[in-house]
Amino acid sequence: MSKTILTVxxxxxxxxxxxxxxxxxxxxxxxxxxGIHGLEVxxxxxxxxxxxxxxMPRLDGFGFIEHxxxxxxxxxxxxxxxxxxxxxxxxxxxxxxxxxxxxxKPFHPVKLVDAIRRVAG
Amino acid sequence: MAASDMDALxxxxxxxxxxxxxxxxxGLLEIEGGSTDMEIVNAVFRAVHSVKGGAGAFALEDLxxxxxxxxxxxxxxxxxxxxxxxxxxETLLRAADVLADLVRVARDGGDVDQSRIQAVSDELGSLxxxxxxxxxxxxxxxxxxxxxxxxVVELPIFDEAPAPEEPAVLEYTISFxxxxxxxxxxxxxxxxxxxxxxLGEITVACDTQSIPLLGELDPEGAxxxxxxxxxxxxxxxxxxxxxxxxxxxxxxxxxxxxxxxxGPSDVDIEALLRSVREEAAEQAAxxxxxxxxxxxxxxxxxxxxxxxxxxAPKAEAAKSEKSGNEKSGGxxxxxxxxxxxxxxxxxxxxLVGELVINQAMLSQRLMEAGLARSTEVLSGLDExxxxxxxxxxxxxxxxAQPVKSVFQRMPxxxxxVAAATGKKxxxxxxxxxxxxxxxxxxxxxxxLTHMIRNAIDHGLEKPEVRVANGKREEGLxxxxxxxxxxxxxxxxxxxxxxxxxxxxxxxxxxxxxxPTNAQLTDEETDNLIFLPGFSxxxxxxxxxxxxxxxxxxxxxxxxxxxxxxxxxxxxEGSTFTLSLPLTLAVLYGMVVTVxxxxxxxxxxxxxxxxxxxxxxxxxxxxxxRVIELRNNFLPLIDVGRELGxxxxxxxxGAGVAILVESxxxxxxALLVDGIQGQxxxxxKSLEANYGRxxxxxxxxxxxxxxxxxxxxxxxxxxxxxxxxxxxxSALALAG
Numbered sequence: 001m002s003k004t005i006l007t008v009x010x011x012x013x014x015x016x017x018x019x020x021x022x023x024x025x026x027x028x029x030x031x032x033x034x035g036i037h038g039l040e041v042x043x044x045x046x047x048x049x050x051x052x053x054x055x056m057p058r059l060d061g062f063g064f065i066e067h068x069x070x071x072x073x074x075x076x077x078x079x080x081x082x083x084x085x086x087x088x089x090x091x092x093x094x095x096x097x098x099x100x101x102x103x104x105k106p107f108h109p110v111k112l113v114d115a116i117r118r119v120a121g
Numbered sequence: 122m123a124a125s126d127m128d129a130l131x132x133x134x135x136x137x138x139x140x141x142x143x144x145x146x147x148g149l150l151e152i153e154g155g156s157t158d159m160e161i162v163n164a165v166f167r168a169v170h171s172v173k174g175g176a177g178a179f180a181l182e183d184l185x186x187x188x189x190x191x192x193x194x195x196x197x198x199x200x201x202x203x204x205x206x207x208x209x210x211e212t213l214l215r216a217a218d219v220l221a222d223l224v225r226v227a228r229d230g231g232d233v234d235q236s237r238i239q240a241v242s243d244e245l246g247s248l249x250x251x252x253x254x255x256x257x258x259x260x261x262x263x264x265x266x267x268x269x270x271x272x273v274v275e276l277p278i279f280d281e282a283p284a285p286e287e288p289a290v291l292e293y294t295i296s297f298x299x300x301x302x303x304x305x306x307x308x309x310x311x312x313x314x315x316x317x318x319x320l321g322e323i324t325v326a327c328d329t330q331s332i333p334l335l336g337e338l339d340p341e342g343a344x345x346x347x348x349x350x351x352x353x354x355x356x357x358x359x360x361x362x363x364x365x366x367x368x369x370x371x372x373x374x375x376x377x378x379x380x381x382x383x384g385p386s387d388v389d390i391e392a393l394l395r396s397v398r399e400e401a402a403e404q405a406a407x408x409x410x411x412x413x414x415x416x417x418x419x420x421x422x423x424x425x426x427x428x429x430x431x432x433a434p435k436a437e438a439a440k441s442e443k444s445g446n447e448k449s450g451g452x453x454x455x456x457x458x459x460x461x462x463x464x465x466x467x468x469x470x471x472l473v474g475e476l477v478i479n480q481a482m483l484s485q486r487l488m489e490a491g492l493a494r495s496t497e498v499l500s501g502l503d504e505x506x507x508x509x510x511x512x513x514x515x516x517x518x519x520x521a522q523p524v525k526s527v528f529q530r531m532p533x534x535x536x537x538v539a540a541a542t543g544k545k546x547x548x549x550x551x552x553x554x555x556x557x558x559x560x561x562x563x564x565x566x567x568x569l570t571h572m573i574r575n576a577i578d579h580g581l582e583k584p585e586v587r588v589a590n591g592k593r594e595e596g597l598x599x600x601x602x603x604x605x606x607x608x609x610x611x612x613x614x615x616x617x618x619x620x621x622x623x624x625x626x627x628x629x630x631x632x633x634x635x636p637t638n639a640q641l642t643d644e645e646t647d648n649l650i651f652l653p654g655f656s657x658x659x660x661x662x663x664x665x666x667x668x669x670x671x672x673x674x675x676x677x678x679x680x681x682x683x684x685x686x687x688x689x690x691x692x693e694g695s696t697f698t699l700s701l702p703l704t705l706a707v708l709y710g711m712v713v714t715v716x717x718x719x720x721x722x723x724x725x726x727x728x729x730x731x732x733x734x735x736x737x738x739x740x741x742x743x744x745x746r747v748i749e750l751r752n753n754f755l756p757l758i759d760v761g762r763e764l765g766x767x768x769x770x771x772x773x774g775a776g777v778a779i780l781v782e783s784x785x786x787x788x789x790a791l792l793v794d795g796i797q798g799q800x801x802x803x804x805k806s807l808e809a810n811y812g813r814x815x816x817x818x819x820x821x822x823x824x825x826x827x828x829x830x831x832x833x834x835x836x837x838x839x840x841x842x843x844x845x846x847x848x849x850s851a852l853a854l855a856g
Contacts, residue, residue: 010167013134013175020126055167057160069305078307100307101366106178118366121312 003120006030006047008038008064009082010056018051021109035059039067042074049120050079051103054090062097069098078119134175138224141168143529145217150532153210162205166195172220181227190242191216194249203248212244218533290354294376298346303370310347316363321353466519470706473516474803480509481824517558517704524602525553527566531573531600538577545584545594546577551601557609558704561681568674572613572697573598580617580695590692592616608725609703614696620689622646629655647687651675679835681705682818708804710831711779712797712823716766719829721802721821726834728780728788730796735774744770748778748790756789758841764816783838791837804831816840
């Protein structure tokens with residue numbers, strides 16, 4: 001059965017890019033526009049992997065990850081952070097929040113799928 | 122990814138850019154207005170950041186470069202190191218304009234004013250404390266840093282890269298001991314093993330010695346360690362890459378062919394790469410250090426990494442919840458939306474139009490066949506009609522959009538015109554959420570732009586004049602929209618000097634637009650500015666000139682089935698009012714008979730209908746007739762004659778007079794033979810096949826299948842006044 005991936009990004013362009021790349025790779029994709037929306041989506045539909053942006057309105061990536069990790073149902077879901085900032089500070093903050101890995105934007109579809117495989121097999 | 126996908130993405134990107142730019146400008150204007158809400162600053166930052174992110178994916182380097190400089194300044198503001206006030210906001214607004222231009226050029230092609238970009242770039246650079254030159258000089262570095270790369274590779278992605286020729290098989294020995302933090306972040310040793318297995322042949326040995334007795338076992342602790350033997354042709358980089366995400370969350374040693382790594386590699390480039398990487402890692406380690414140190418050797422390590430940051434994220438979460446509440450008014454964010462091709466909606470709209478016509482025809486046929494006498498059939502028909510209407514309204518609602526999209530373009534225009542004319546202007550917009558058909562919105566942009574230019578250029582006085590007249594130095598332009606009586610009404614009001622009537626009059630006389638002895642009311646004088654060929658500026662100014670006059674504005678509004686009117690008070694200002702239909706697809710009309718033809722008169726023009734008494738109709742020179750109504754004399758226009766349906770004037774006593782109001786509020790009476798009824802009709806344009814037909818706005822199909830022409834009331838009235846419709850249409854074509 002194909003894995004379900006939740007993508008959380010406030011940019012429609014980025015969401016569509018992720019959608020195309022992930023669908024091409026055979027994943028089932030759920031979408032959310034910010035952290036709050038992401039948490040709402042997770043309430044109804046479990047995800048096998050979560051890909052989230054950092055800079056988002058309402059609830060940013062760090063806060064979103066914190067919330068997901070606090071929830072017993074989702075604490076073991078791998079979370080990849082998607083960001084244009086490749087600097088160490090952002091990565092380290094994301095990891096403190098509970099991120100499993102990261103993808104540097106803009107991603108190459110191959111890199112994207114690689115990263116997913118590396119956290120979810 | 123297929124090329125068509127890329128095109129679609131590009132389109133989405135530019136659509137999104139438009140939205141981000143609107144948000145950016147709206148946010149900056151709020152900041153300019155004195156708002157210190159952090160959420161607005163964040164939104165502004167995100168808008169630029171998003172544009173940059175997308176632009177990077179499409180390798181739009183000019184855009185990325187400028188957005189980066191812009192974003193850097195906004196980041197300073199966001200971090201509270203730069204106060205967004207006064208000169209700074211002005212620079213940011215200018216930068217937003219440049220960004221918008223760059224997006225436009227990226228989308229449509231064309232040239233950009235490089236010197237202007239550089240100037241604004243420099244200004245931004247000086248604000249952020251980064252020398253502006255660096256912004257321009259190190260684009261490569263910036264791009265690299267962001268890792269931009271166009272997404273153009275064809276999937277499937279599981280294609281293996283072609284293996285180098287006869288690569289040497291290396292034997293790696295990997296010792297791997299996860300910390301609890303590795304598990305806490307949802308990393309899985311088994312997944313990592315599988316990854317290693319993809320690289321080559323592996324043998325795994327698990328060390329279970331550290332597992333404590335059950336009573337002492339922490340379910341979230343880390344007790345297992347593995348030794349993995351990997352035979353592969355892949356480089357050590359690739360092997361280490363597998364552990365990239367768990368670096369710092371585990372003890373990891375990798376030995377190649379029995380030697381601890383760091384040993385000489387057969388390829389020099391690899392060694393070089395590694396040294397570069399290690400340098401970077403060292404820097405990163407400094408940032409990572411506290412967390413990395415906290416994790417090891419603590420059975421309850423899970424608490425350790427999460428405790429220090431717990432304070433910050435909590436505050437973060439509280440803040441975001443707060444901002445979530447604040448934004449709760451903007452339910453649009455939470456409401457799911459879909460994007461639909463406009464063509465599909467239009468097709469649906471057309472089909473619904475046909476459905477409405479068919480429904481009307483069916484009802485009529487059933488009536489004619491006498492079937493509608495049965496109450497069951499009748500109530501069925503009623504329901505059908507109601508449903509059809511609901512569907513129609515539903516489809517029209519899809520096409521409806523708030524006027525915000527047009528209104529939002531105006532602040533920039535106002536800034537530019539104000540700067541060019543040396544006037545001080547404040548723009549106030551109201552009713553941005555008022556919805557109207559998308560096409561109406563699109564076609565509103567040009568007339569509105571022109572009218573706002575006029576309001577500033579011709580309406581508002583120079584600051585010194587205003588002060589001398591006891592007004593505020595800053596002129597006010599108010600742009601507002603509201604729904605009124607099934608139409609959208611848009612006001613463009615200024616608090617300037619008002620229309621200079623003596624001057625308007627003398628210009629009209631000079632240009633031969635009116636006879637010198639013409640008796641005109643104030644209102645009629647004001648309306649002279651809508652005449653073709655009228656231009657109040659003695660020299661065509663750069664701002665509102667451009668060879669386009671108010672007549673063009675009026676014509677484009679009329680083409681939308683709208684009307685323009687003016688009210689002006691000397692010294693107090695002028696208000697231009699546009700009244701437009703909410704949709705271009707349907708119209709409520711009165712179906713009338715004229716010389717055996719069926720015509721539809723739009724209800725919006727009709728004031729009342731009456732049966733004229735012959736005693737009230739007076740001949741007035743030649744063929745013209747007037748009708749006396751409550752002590753007013755109104756021109757009585759014989760529609761049949763006017764449209765050329767008949768040569769002889771109809772008998773007013775046998776017909777019906779329809780009192781209409783045409784543009785500028787002038788009233789006239791249209792003489793028709795009889796009224797068939799009122800109904801909603803679906804508008805079918807004639808222009809594609811017949812061009813503009815004088816006196817006729819469009820056509821429709823009635824319930825009985827007959828085609829009926831929809832009367833263009835303004836044109837008929839104007840035509841009768843000028844003597845002939847064809848003269849009017851010739852003028853229109855000449856324009």
